[in-house]
Amino acid sequence: MPSIFLTVSALLTGSSAIYLYYFHQKLASRISHHTHYGTPPSPTATSITSIPKSVYTEEYYTVYDHASRPVARRLLPSMDPEELFTQFARRNMSTFARFPQSWTIWMITPFAQRNTFKASHIHSLDFKEGDIVCGLYRVATRTASSIEFEFMPPSPAQGRLVLSYREKDANMVFSSETAMWRKKEDKVPMPLERSVLKYLHEMAAWWLVDSGVRYLMDLEVDRPAVE
Template sequence: MLRFIVTATAIITSSSAIYFYIFHTQLSKRIAHTTHNGTLQKTSNIESIPDPIFTPEFFTIHESATKSTPRATLPQDHDPAILFTRLLRRNMTAFSRFPQALMLALVSKTPEQKASFTRAHIAALDFEVGDLVCGVYRVKLRRRDRVEFEIKMQGVDYVEGRLVLSFAERVEGDVEQIVFCSETCMWKRADETRKMPLERWAVRWMHETAAWWLVESGVKYLVDLE
């Protein structure tokens, strides 16, 4: 019986690993994505990053994922900025059920942190400066077309960075496109030896899979509103 359980567990674990590997690979082909390690370039569009982070004194990891859709595929009676807020609520609610968020919930201590994971809390947000989501993401900057979250985990000073969700309106040929983007940036001093979460292969793989899926499924969510 024990041998059967061990064998069955190994088969399930291997099957799950293969499934998620294939899922990750397929997502990577449907999402435009970039990764940069090293000194953060001034070409970064993240507005709330302190100036010293752009110098060689800091080592950064910057990842982005984008997905575009023709404006005509989205509800025509809503301004893109309104749709963007709906996308934020939907994606952060979905993320709050991910394993990463459940781990963050376990280490959350204050009532504000614990409440920030609830569906009701996220559904009521307009993502104004100071709002907290999923325990560690606090709005640092808010524009019509972007939200920049400061990543700060209480008591764990090695997690420092930004999560940015944004959209841009572009014309490609004769077609008006809405481009949705998710960016994550983490940094540490260049001479530090400790590893940031995104420097760990398994964490980075999980992060990529989650970020890519949220961008793709979030755009589909908006298209289906029509």
Template sequence: MQFLEDRMSFISQVFERYPRALTTAAAVLAVAGAPTALLLYQHRRLGRKVRHSTSRGSLADLPLQDIKSIPESVQDKDAASKTRAVYDVASLSTLDINISPSLAEEEILTRYLRRNMTAFSRFPQAYALSLNCDQSSRKTFKASHIQALNFELGDVVCGAYKVVCREQDRVEFGMELNQIRGRLVTTLERNDGQIIFKTQTVMWQPGDVKTPMPLENPVLKFAHEITSWWMLEAGILYLTDYTSV
């Protein structure tokens, strides 16, 4: 058992340093139906490291923390109560001194998102999104496109994520899929000598729509969690390595 734990720990370190390896492993496991022990191990390891929670209910009931771009049409309590929603939040911190003090929050967040969205563009989820995109939208999956972004209002990443709110310490992406609406929010906060990176995902649709949303599907929820948690960890590692040079 200890041998297995040691091997898993070693492989985990490889994934942290070489993100494409995790992408490839996920794709192979998904397509070939190989044993999922490695992904289960990663999920368990990251779940212990990352603070995370999931809530379900109507938009009126969910403990949304500070998402600023929720449409006015569903901010009304009566309208919000007629929705079905899922809210997922995950966060991870690093010591402030681990990231160059010469970088402003806006630059830190931009570099973090460039790195993470470029990595995401090679994940199976992004490949699935690309199947429904036209030729023009497929350009938004390219690393050259993502690495040039400052994540300003209107910028689009991986076909489905459009920037709808941009501040110094936050980027909020809007998402639409059939009747599903959503927000993917990345923020950073300096607090007591630490920098806290947080990812919030909220999806909602009319309450009378019975089709499950992605975060209501156990397999897709698992994929979302391992991707979200890993990007928090790998994104912070990238920043600390990059800015320590």
């Protein structure tokens, strides 16, 4: 019996690994993405404005991850772009709140902030500066086209999570960026430096961007007229 159990477990584990690999590859084919390791890129190399200036020095080591997906404007509802973006952010953050990693965050979040995981809380937000989502993410900067979340204690790393959009030709491009940094003298790896966590982060971030765009496409409101 133990040998059968081990065999079945091995088959299930192997099947899961194969499924995750192909799922990751499928997402990669639909998402534009890149990652930067090492010396922080210049402030003009990213759209993130709230990273402290002191981070852009040789003292720091960073991991920067970017994922985006374009969608034809005619496929989206005829809503103001800023409202579409707010809908995108509400949907993605409330979905993230149900992910396994969010349960881990929930366990270390002070009791008074656990309501920030609730969908009713997230869907009530316009993501103004100071708003908190999922315990650890506080809005540091908000513009019409971007939301920059800073990581709050007890986050295991300093960093930013940024959702944004831009209009390009006849498309809207929705993006998700994650930046983490540490002093080079600090040898404790950040989550995105660990291969398994980086892999899981990519799948989560890429899927949220991809499914978030499809969510907007499926909203039951008017579409722009097609000429």
